[in-house]
Amino acid sequence: MKKDIHPDYHEITVVMTDGSSFVTRSTWGKPGDTLRLDIDPKSHPAWTGQQRVVIEAVGQVSKFNKRFAVDLSKMNIKAAATVNKGGKAPAAAAAPAKGQPAKKKK
Numbered sequence: 001m002k003k004d005i006h007p008d009y010h011e012i013t014v015v016m017t018d019g020s021s022f023v024t025r026s027t028w029g030k031p032g033d034t035l036r037l038d039i040d041p042k043s044h045p046a047w048t049g050q051q052r053v054v055i056e057a058v059g060q061v062s063k064f065n066k067r068f069a070v071d072l073s074k075m076n077i078k079a080a081a082t083v084n085k086g087g088k089a090p091a092a093a094a095a096p097a098k099g100q101p102a103k104k105k106k
């Protein structure tokens with residue numbers, strides 16, 4: 001085994017969400033440090049079958065709205081029509097409907 005390439009492997013104390021603790025060996029922190037868990041098998045929905053509300057959690061839509069300052073719930077078809085007004089027709093509208101002859105160019 002090569003020397004000086006491996007991380008220090010030492011004992012730490014892990015404190016669960018209910019306050020119980022145990023000693024284990026890890027490369028995390030320094031020898032004797034305490035690792036306090038926010039989520040563990042006693043509180044995680046995958047093991048408990050119950051939902052837990054996390055206050056800091058923000059939904060993906062809220063993140064998007066905050067980042068781009070866009071509220072998609074207020075957008076509608078009329079708003080989209082105003083964007084296209086005065087400009088070229090969308091490609092789908094420019095093509096003739098199925099079964100109708102194409103207009104001749106002059």
